[in-house]
Amino acid sequence: MSNPLPNKTISVRIDGELVTAHEGQTILEAARANGKQIPTLCYLKGLSAVGACRVCVVELAGTDRLLPACTTPIQDGMSIKTTSAKLTLYRRMAVELLLVERNHICSSCVSNSHCELQSMAQSLGITHVRYSYNNPRLQVDMSHPRFVLDHNRCILCTRCVRVCAEVEGANVWEVASRGIYSRIVSDLKDDWGHAHNCTGCGKCVQACPTGALAEKGQSVHEMVKQGDAVTRLATQRAGQASGAH
Amino acid sequence: MPRIQDIGAFSAVRESGLAKLMPAIPRLTVGMGTCGRGNGAEEVYHALNEAVQRSGLDVLLAGVGCFGSCFQEPLVSVRLPGCPLVVLHRVQANDAGRILEAISTGAMPPDLIYCKIEEWDHITGFVKYGQGYPEIAPWNQIPFFKGQKKIVLRNCGLINPSDIEEYIAVGGYQALYKVLIDGRTDSVIEQIKASRLRGRGGAGFLTGNKWDFMAKAKSDAKYIICNADEGDPGAYMNRNEIEGDPHSLLEGMIIGGYVMGATEGIVYVRAEYPLAVRRLNRAIEQAREYGLLGTNILDRGFNFNIELVQGAGAFVCGEETALIASLEGFAGRPHPRPPFPAQKGLWGKPTNINNVETWCNIAPIITRGPAWFAETGSVKSPGTKVFSLVGKIQNTGLVEMPLGTPLKSFIYDIGEGAVAGRRVKAVQTGGPSGGCIPVEMLDTPVDYESLAQLGSIMGSGGMVVLDEDNCMVDVARYFVEFTHSESCGKCVPCRVGLNKALSILNSITKGNGSSEHLVLLDELGRMVRECSLCGLGQSAPNPVLTTIRHFREEYEDHIVAHRCRAGVCQELALSPCENSCPLRMNIPRFLELYQEGRLEDAFESVILDNPLPASTGRVCQHPCDNRCRRQSFDEVVNMREVHRFLADSIYQSDLFEPMLERIKARKLAPTGRKVAVAGSGPTGLTAAFYLAMLGHDVTIFEERSEAGGMLRFAIPEYRLPKSVLRRELDLIEGVGVKMVFNTRVGFDLPLNELASAFDAVFLSIGTWKESWLYLPGTELKNVHPALPFLESVARHDQVSMGARVAVIGGGNAAIDSARTVLRMGAEATILYRRERKDMPAIDEEIQAAEEEGVRFVFLAAPHRILGDADGNVKAIEIVKTRLGEYDKSGRRRPIPTDEVQRYECDSVILAVGETFDVDFCRASGLALKEEGTIVVDRFTLETSRPGFYAGGDVITGASNMSNAMSGGKQAARKMDERLMGDSLSGEQRWESLFPDFEYSRQAPGEPSLSRRHTAHSLPAQARAHSQDEVVDGLSSQEALEECRRCLRCDLRATASTH
Ligand code: SF4
Ligand code: SF4
């Protein structure tokens, strides 16, 4: 997790360039602070990082080890490579895998052209997928008066889980089951509409990178999310909270 | 019992324990681990108990843990005062009476004796049971135990795990006592560091460093955890360690708790291990009672508690961060590291996690010192490791071996090799996410680094032996299915990557794979390995990556040829017999057709699958028998004799002509393509038959003046009469194959000439050149290579050989030569450098030779042939060999000794293998392999020269008849595809050769209960001097009965699709 008050400065190399970072920062934070772009999907600034999607992997120069940038603390003297043929291939594969796992049919999605998965696929140059589609039969939970949860579009990034627990404090969401059968569930696997602690704040909807969580009444490509609003809120809260300690 | 607070109390407990371990009355123990119970140990225990009561004898009966040799369970040990401990194996409840008798008489039941133990090094103590029973082998002379070193398992199977006093009797808790008295925690950590003990859970971190890290962490609470969440299928070492010796684990943890300053210890154990849980709970209770756990331990003011937590059995909880999450009440999903548990673990406090085995090594290291510990094992990986050795191997069980022991010692010494009649193919180490190591690499020392280099892991110590009945693609599929279903689902590579890898593997095993799949699979494996969040995903691709690396050919077989040689992938095989037959004969079909009274249909089915059914019916090695399902019931179906019978019935009757017409009618329309076949042996004849059926104009060029190749000239008349061969040739010529004799391709007829006159050429000239053995004396008169010898006899040429003939070799040619020698009125002795069971010849033939009076000298390697002044052979000297290490073929390598023996003889026949004349191939631009065979594409059999194909012994080296023929069949199909354009229509053309028989698809309600019918050999006396055929076929009644014995395995597929 990011540290609000920067610690000791350290020097590291990112793509060969010598830059300064702060102890306690992750590789991702250090890179972004220095204007270096590393793609991310499950990461949302302000929320804890979980390292689930693995599109942020970077190379530790001089070794063949890959590290997730969003969760790995940067260390003095580290030399990081953020691009390479292998990294591009693996990032592309991670996104391809997400695309075949569930039913991502952009043309009928509320988030079409405002979806982080879609734009990630575009920026990685994915024009087709090489694996067979899983085509699972998944439910759409329409029980909430204002929102919808469409499992077909969920990538299990758990941003909703985290924003609800860490920012709203309502703990509505969890992941149930395991492996390929993992599902986002509300309450104790009840319908979202029956979730007692849901405050209806909609932060999960804003945090969700795809069309999996959406407001009702939106039609194709109308759902524009405000992930940065979540970040703003979260960082404010974190500031207050650390002040209170 | 009072709490132990001083050395006096300690000694008192020790005495009391020793009185139970080595009482003045007889002591009987039963191995009551889960493995023992599974084999009936409980019944044995009760029966013994009753017998003791009944007898009124004063006997101490106790349960103990597993002694390791699980394949010998139930084990019972008997110790009479002052005598060694005698271990009895495979004891049944009804043996109780005899055992009680043995106690009173002192004479052990001979059939139950396994081994004896006179003294035992418990590492923390030493026990002398007593001397005696010279006729019983000491335990460490039993192959299964030879080379094992029991440190972790030092007490297992010997002490009663439910009695702390027995543990104390063998020096238990002394190490703890010492550590507490000394009170110097840093010196203990130094000792652990100096021992270079590495974590036995799999990753192999240095335990001392981990402890140091933890000891230095400052916090109000610190935890130590024992990871006993053993979730690998087939691995059960942790279970047995806890069941057999729970205090050893507790002692290690209490010491660890003290030196690392922990406040609490937790054992995280699988709920599926109820016995381990029970024994551990009892041990914790007892340790508390005796003041070894809880408050003020050993009166040294140290407070420490151990709690037992049962995990729900998720494989991923073996991953330490997931285990911690589970302990905290969350779902077992791992977290990214750092932070490491030693910084921020359970409840955010510094936490140290070690595997059961690591903990069990602590007390021995403290007691005997780090230098002692480092004596065992390799420099980088000292000590021992417990492995569960399972799979296709003679001896299975838990073995504790020094690290760095070569893998082959596990397989061949401890495990005593493959199960009968099979060969070990690979070993899978490290549980479901380990890799497969091929048999060629069994020299690899088993340590962390060497295994990693081969793409495998040590893991928790699973070791599964695989043989030729295991399909490596299926093995990979099986393990990925497991890890995929155990993936927690948190990260994408593991959750979705494994899911896609599994679906690709499923397609391949179903015959729907493509070569693109193989590339995707390899790439997916690497990505999942490198990108996954935790150890589960990072190691799960190992089975896939190592099988692709070491067994690529098996993947290609599945993808390109839809072939699973192991016969495991059901979709790719009709029945086990069909899959094992090199010609892929539809065996259940002809058995059924004949059973329905349809002789002609049955024959048609046979001849279209196998154009030489009468010859193969006599001389084939019949691999079809190997996996016949009927063997699990009584004996395999005698398929070879049935097709011999069918062929003979047609050939010897007036059905032959109409049958020939019927087969000719199936020929495809003439294509106008011309094909040349070089050589008229079984391979050439087979290719020619199919090519002619496919409508091509086929000419065979044969060097000799008659057709048949080895069938005519190498296989003696008494095994395959020339009249039978004549009928087969009539049929092949009958479908339009032309033969040109006395023409040697490559010499009389250059390849370039063939190339211009024919559209395709098939080379199947066989391996006629005898490989020459370098041996002093081979220049003498009357030293004959086997094939020319057999050929001369077949031609009725004069062969001079005298009265006593020595034959060197162990293959079919050696047996054929020796039996021929007998028939010519001489004596024959076969000299072979290994043992009988290693002879490559067909077993029935060896047996027949023995019956007829051929002498065999085994373990005899030729040394030199001695001649007289005239240059005639007068004797042969051999060096006796002994069997050494196992070689790549899974047989022991013969090693010459100093002993030389001499056999008087008048001639020598060398049957040591054949090659062929390769010079012309080289000259004509055909690429050759190092061993002198022609290079071909594995699937199309095309040589390096386009349009030229090759098959049979020239590509495989000398092989056997049906293998050779399968090359001819495969080549004919591929040549046709090439000649006729695209492969789709080729596929249809090929399929259209075979009639669609209507026959019963009902499983036999009741297959015949009769036993296997075998062909009838003439009495040995009568046949030994006769050139007539010596084995009569089945009668029609017997053949019918044999057909009725078939279980119709081919119906499975049809049945399961509905
Ligand atoms: S619903 Fe959205 S935010 Fe929640 S896990 Fe799925 S994709 Fe992520
Ligand atoms: S029982 Fe019949 S079908 Fe099954 S393997 Fe034996 S011969 Fe073949």
Ligand code: FES
């Ligand atoms: S952004 Fe780092 S793993 Fe998803």
